[in-house]
Amino acid sequence: MARIKKANAIFGRYPCCDLLNRALRFLLDGKTELAKDDIVLAIYKANGYFYEDVAERLGVEPKEYI
Numbered sequence: 001m002a003r004i005k006k007a008n009a010i011f012g013r014y015p016c017c018d019l020l021n022r023a024l025r026f027l028l029d030g031k032t033e034l035a036k037d038d039i040v041l042a043i044y045k046a047n048g049y050f051y052e053d054v055a056e057r058l059g060v061e062p063k064e065y066i
Helices: 011-026 032-045 052-058
Strands: none
Touching: 011 032
């Protein structure tokens, strides 16, 4: 059964949950690069941050983490 987004759902939760669920699906299917892309996008959408060592491994600009 598909989940339906409620009209009054918190905006930040909606795209991040979708992206992270997609990432989990990609991981379960062995598609690690696609999973990584969706996880990074979820962090951006949540106005989040990257740990310095993770940012370096991902090739993210230094200004994008705290």
